[in-house]
Amino acid sequence: MMKLRLPLRLAPGFDHHLDMVSLEQASNLNLLLGQVLHTGVPGAIVELGCYTGSTTCIIGHTLAASGDGRPFHVFDRFDVTLGEHPAGRDVFERNLNAVGVPMPVIHQGDVFETVPASLPSRIAFAHLDLGVGGDTQLHARLMDHALRHVYERLSPGAILVLMDYYVPGLTVEGHDSNPGVRKAADLFFRDKPETVTTLFGGPCSHGYVRKAG
Numbered sequence: 001m002m003k004l005r006l007p008l009r010l011a012p013g014f015d016h017h018l019d020m021v022s023l024e025q026a027s028n029l030n031l032l033l034g035q036v037l038h039t040g041v042p043g044a045i046v047e048l049g050c051y052t053g054s055t056t057c058i059i060g061h062t063l064a065a066s067g068d069g070r071p072f073h074v075f076d077r078f079d080v081t082l083g084e085h086p087a088g089r090d091v092f093e094r095n096l097n098a099v100g101v102p103m104p105v106i107h108q109g110d111v112f113e114t115v116p117a118s119l120p121s122r123i124a125f126a127h128l129d130l131g132v133g134g135d136t137q138l139h140a141r142l143m144d145h146a147l148r149h150v151y152e153r154l155s156p157g158a159i160l161v162l163m164d165y166y167v168p169g170l171t172v173e174g175h176d177s178n179p180g181v182r183k184a185a186d187l188f189f190r191d192k193p194e195t196v197t198t199l200f201g202g203p204c205s206h207g208y209v210r211k212a213g
Protein backbone atom coordinates (compact mmCIF):
# COMPACT_ATOMS: atom_id res chain seq x y z
CA MET A 1 0.00 0.00 0.00
CA MET A 2 2.90 2.37 0.78
CA LYS A 3 4.36 1.71 -2.69
CA LEU A 4 1.03 2.67 -4.19
CA ARG A 5 1.03 5.80 -2.00
CA LEU A 6 -2.34 4.86 -0.59
CA PRO A 7 -2.88 6.00 3.03
CA LEU A 8 -4.35 2.61 3.97
CA ARG A 9 -3.26 -0.09 6.39
CA LEU A 10 -4.59 -3.63 6.20
CA ALA A 11 -5.32 -5.05 9.63
CA PRO A 12 -7.74 -7.62 11.00
CA GLY A 13 -10.97 -6.10 12.35
CA PHE A 14 -12.07 -6.46 15.96
CA ASP A 15 -13.86 -9.79 16.51
CA HIS A 16 -16.36 -9.51 19.37
CA HIS A 17 -16.34 -13.31 19.83
CA LEU A 18 -12.58 -13.74 19.94
CA ASP A 19 -11.06 -10.45 21.14
CA MET A 20 -11.52 -9.41 24.76
CA VAL A 21 -10.16 -5.86 24.78
CA SER A 22 -9.59 -3.10 22.23
CA LEU A 23 -6.44 -0.95 22.07
CA GLU A 24 -8.50 2.03 23.23
CA GLN A 25 -9.71 0.10 26.27
CA ALA A 26 -6.17 -1.06 27.04
CA SER A 27 -5.14 2.57 27.07
CA ASN A 28 -8.09 3.54 29.31
CA LEU A 29 -7.14 0.84 31.85
CA ASN A 30 -3.49 1.83 31.76
CA LEU A 31 -4.15 5.56 32.26
CA LEU A 32 -6.89 5.21 34.90
CA LEU A 33 -4.93 2.70 36.97
CA GLY A 34 -1.76 4.79 36.57
CA GLN A 35 -3.61 7.81 37.95
CA VAL A 36 -4.83 5.91 41.02
CA LEU A 37 -1.30 4.66 41.71
CA HIS A 38 0.28 8.05 41.10
CA THR A 39 -2.08 9.84 43.48
CA GLY A 40 -1.71 7.12 46.13
CA VAL A 41 -5.38 6.14 46.47
CA PRO A 42 -5.29 3.44 49.18
CA GLY A 43 -6.51 -0.10 48.63
CA ALA A 44 -6.07 -3.21 46.53
CA ILE A 45 -6.62 -3.73 42.79
CA VAL A 46 -9.41 -6.13 41.80
CA GLU A 47 -10.77 -7.59 38.59
CA LEU A 48 -14.04 -9.51 38.41
CA GLY A 49 -14.03 -11.54 35.19
CA CYS A 50 -10.51 -12.32 34.01
CA TYR A 51 -11.12 -15.19 31.54
CA THR A 52 -7.86 -15.85 29.65
CA GLY A 53 -6.13 -12.81 31.09
CA SER A 54 -6.10 -10.13 28.35
CA THR A 55 -7.14 -7.29 30.67
CA THR A 56 -5.36 -8.88 33.66
CA CYS A 57 -2.10 -8.59 31.71
CA ILE A 58 -2.68 -4.87 31.10
CA ILE A 59 -3.58 -4.19 34.73
CA GLY A 60 -0.81 -6.44 36.10
CA HIS A 61 1.80 -4.94 33.80
CA THR A 62 0.81 -1.36 34.72
CA LEU A 63 0.99 -2.26 38.41
CA ALA A 64 4.35 -4.04 38.14
CA ALA A 65 5.88 -1.27 36.01
CA SER A 66 4.87 1.33 38.62
CA GLY A 67 6.84 -0.49 41.31
CA ASP A 68 3.78 -0.33 43.56
CA GLY A 69 3.62 -3.57 45.52
CA ARG A 70 -0.06 -3.53 46.45
CA PRO A 71 -2.09 -6.74 46.04
CA PHE A 72 -4.03 -7.58 42.88
CA HIS A 73 -7.00 -9.98 43.20
CA VAL A 74 -8.85 -11.61 40.30
CA PHE A 75 -12.18 -13.46 40.40
CA ASP A 76 -13.57 -15.91 37.82
CA ARG A 77 -15.34 -19.24 37.63
CA PHE A 78 -12.91 -20.38 34.88
CA ASP A 79 -15.43 -22.80 33.38
CA VAL A 80 -16.77 -20.65 30.53
CA THR A 81 -15.53 -20.75 26.94
CA LEU A 82 -16.32 -17.80 24.69
CA GLY A 83 -15.96 -18.20 20.93
CA GLU A 84 -13.03 -20.40 19.97
CA HIS A 85 -10.72 -19.37 22.81
CA PRO A 86 -9.63 -22.31 24.91
CA ALA A 87 -10.31 -21.16 28.47
CA GLY A 88 -9.70 -22.32 32.02
CA ARG A 89 -7.45 -21.34 34.88
CA ASP A 90 -4.47 -23.13 33.34
CA VAL A 91 -4.78 -21.00 30.16
CA PHE A 92 -5.08 -17.85 32.28
CA GLU A 93 -1.92 -18.69 34.25
CA ARG A 94 -0.01 -19.72 31.12
CA ASN A 95 -0.87 -16.44 29.37
CA LEU A 96 0.33 -14.34 32.31
CA ASN A 97 3.53 -16.34 32.65
CA ALA A 98 4.18 -15.98 28.90
CA VAL A 99 4.35 -12.20 29.19
CA GLY A 100 6.05 -12.14 32.60
CA VAL A 101 3.20 -10.49 34.51
CA PRO A 102 3.26 -11.36 38.25
CA MET A 103 0.48 -13.80 39.20
CA PRO A 104 -2.38 -12.05 41.03
CA VAL A 105 -4.26 -13.65 43.92
CA ILE A 106 -6.80 -15.90 42.14
CA HIS A 107 -10.30 -16.50 43.58
CA GLN A 108 -11.84 -19.29 41.55
CA GLY A 109 -15.61 -19.74 41.77
CA ASP A 110 -18.95 -18.09 41.23
CA VAL A 111 -18.86 -14.37 42.11
CA PHE A 112 -22.18 -14.86 43.96
CA GLU A 113 -20.15 -17.05 46.37
CA THR A 114 -16.67 -15.49 46.35
CA VAL A 115 -17.92 -11.89 46.63
CA PRO A 116 -17.96 -10.29 49.14
CA ALA A 117 -16.28 -13.09 51.20
CA SER A 118 -12.91 -12.83 49.39
CA LEU A 119 -12.98 -9.16 48.41
CA PRO A 120 -10.26 -7.02 49.97
CA SER A 121 -11.66 -4.59 52.55
CA ARG A 122 -10.37 -1.49 50.67
CA ILE A 123 -10.20 -1.14 46.92
CA ALA A 124 -8.37 1.52 44.86
CA PHE A 125 -9.15 0.21 41.38
CA ALA A 126 -11.75 -2.28 40.18
CA HIS A 127 -12.44 -3.66 36.71
CA LEU A 128 -15.80 -5.42 36.23
CA ASP A 129 -15.90 -7.61 33.11
CA LEU A 130 -18.37 -10.43 33.77
CA GLY A 131 -20.37 -10.46 30.53
CA VAL A 132 -20.69 -13.69 28.58
CA GLY A 133 -23.40 -12.51 26.22
CA GLY A 134 -26.27 -14.38 27.88
CA ASP A 135 -29.57 -13.31 29.42
CA THR A 136 -29.65 -9.54 30.10
CA GLN A 137 -31.70 -9.81 33.30
CA LEU A 138 -29.42 -12.48 34.79
CA HIS A 139 -26.37 -10.44 33.94
CA ALA A 140 -27.89 -7.31 35.45
CA ARG A 141 -28.40 -9.27 38.72
CA LEU A 142 -24.78 -10.40 38.71
CA MET A 143 -23.60 -6.84 37.99
CA ASP A 144 -25.77 -5.45 40.76
CA HIS A 145 -24.26 -7.96 43.21
CA ALA A 146 -20.73 -7.03 42.11
CA LEU A 147 -21.42 -3.29 42.16
CA ARG A 148 -22.97 -3.30 45.64
CA HIS A 149 -20.05 -5.09 47.26
CA VAL A 150 -17.23 -3.45 45.31
CA TYR A 151 -18.67 0.08 45.63
CA GLU A 152 -18.84 0.06 49.43
CA ARG A 153 -15.15 -0.91 49.60
CA LEU A 154 -13.87 1.76 47.15
CA SER A 155 -11.63 4.39 48.76
CA PRO A 156 -12.34 8.07 48.02
CA GLY A 157 -10.81 8.76 44.58
CA ALA A 158 -10.86 5.06 43.62
CA ILE A 159 -11.73 4.10 40.04
CA LEU A 160 -14.31 1.53 38.97
CA VAL A 161 -14.16 0.56 35.28
CA LEU A 162 -17.20 -1.03 33.63
CA MET A 163 -16.53 -3.16 30.56
CA ASP A 164 -19.42 -3.08 28.02
CA TYR A 165 -21.06 0.09 29.40
CA TYR A 166 -22.84 1.15 26.24
CA VAL A 167 -24.72 4.40 25.58
CA PRO A 168 -25.96 4.81 21.99
CA GLY A 169 -24.49 7.96 20.45
CA LEU A 170 -22.04 8.57 23.31
CA THR A 171 -20.14 5.28 22.99
CA VAL A 172 -18.88 6.44 19.62
CA GLU A 173 -18.21 3.13 17.86
CA GLY A 174 -18.84 0.76 20.75
CA HIS A 175 -20.84 -2.43 20.71
CA ASP A 176 -23.71 -3.38 23.05
CA SER A 177 -22.34 -6.83 23.95
CA ASN A 178 -23.87 -7.08 27.42
CA PRO A 179 -26.84 -4.70 27.95
CA GLY A 180 -27.14 -5.87 31.58
CA VAL A 181 -24.09 -3.75 32.45
CA ARG A 182 -25.74 -0.39 31.80
CA LYS A 183 -29.09 -1.60 33.09
CA ALA A 184 -27.57 -2.51 36.48
CA ALA A 185 -25.12 0.41 36.67
CA ASP A 186 -27.61 3.18 35.85
CA LEU A 187 -30.05 1.81 38.43
CA PHE A 188 -27.31 1.38 41.03
CA PHE A 189 -25.88 4.90 40.62
CA ARG A 190 -29.31 6.58 40.53
CA ASP A 191 -29.13 7.43 44.25
CA LYS A 192 -25.33 7.77 44.55
CA PRO A 193 -23.25 10.96 44.32
CA GLU A 194 -21.30 9.50 41.35
CA THR A 195 -22.39 8.96 37.76
CA VAL A 196 -20.89 6.70 35.12
CA THR A 197 -18.70 8.53 32.58
CA THR A 198 -18.55 7.02 29.12
CA LEU A 199 -15.08 6.36 27.71
CA PHE A 200 -14.04 5.98 24.09
CA GLY A 201 -13.35 2.27 23.64
CA GLY A 202 -12.96 2.07 19.85
CA PRO A 203 -15.02 -0.94 18.72
CA CYS A 204 -15.92 -1.76 22.34
CA SER A 205 -17.82 0.03 25.09
CA HIS A 206 -16.38 1.31 28.33
CA GLY A 207 -17.38 3.50 31.26
CA TYR A 208 -15.93 4.45 34.62
CA VAL A 209 -16.80 5.97 37.98
CA ARG A 210 -14.52 7.86 40.38
CA LYS A 211 -15.58 7.32 43.98
CA ALA A 212 -16.55 10.55 45.70
CA GLY A 213 -15.46 11.53 49.19
Ligand SMILES: C[S@@+](CC[C@H](N)C(=O)[O-])C[C@H]1O[C@@H](n2cnc3c(N)ncnc32)[C@H](O)[C@@H]1O
Pocket (backbone or CB within 6 Å): 020, 021, 048, 049, 050, 051, 052, 053, 054, 055, 056, 075, 076, 077, 078, 079, 080, 109, 110, 111, 112, 129, 130, 131, 132, 142
Ligand atom coordinates in the same frame (compact mmCIF):
# COMPACT_ATOMS: atom_id res chain seq x y z
C1 LIG B 1 -15.70 -11.36 28.88
S1 LIG B 1 -15.00 -12.50 29.96
C2 LIG B 1 -13.74 -11.57 30.75
C3 LIG B 1 -12.63 -11.20 29.79
C4 LIG B 1 -11.35 -10.82 30.49
N1 LIG B 1 -11.43 -9.59 31.21
C5 LIG B 1 -10.23 -10.80 29.48
O1 LIG B 1 -9.75 -9.69 29.14
O2 LIG B 1 -9.80 -11.89 29.01
C6 LIG B 1 -16.19 -12.68 31.22
C7 LIG B 1 -15.75 -13.60 32.33
O3 LIG B 1 -16.70 -13.51 33.41
C8 LIG B 1 -16.74 -14.77 34.04
N2 LIG B 1 -18.00 -14.89 34.78
C9 LIG B 1 -19.25 -14.70 34.30
N3 LIG B 1 -20.16 -14.92 35.28
C10 LIG B 1 -19.46 -15.24 36.40
C11 LIG B 1 -19.81 -15.57 37.74
N4 LIG B 1 -21.09 -15.62 38.14
N5 LIG B 1 -18.82 -15.82 38.61
C12 LIG B 1 -17.52 -15.79 38.22
N6 LIG B 1 -17.11 -15.51 36.98
C13 LIG B 1 -18.07 -15.22 36.07
C14 LIG B 1 -16.62 -15.78 32.91
O4 LIG B 1 -16.14 -17.01 33.40
C15 LIG B 1 -15.66 -15.08 31.94
O5 LIG B 1 -14.37 -15.54 32.14
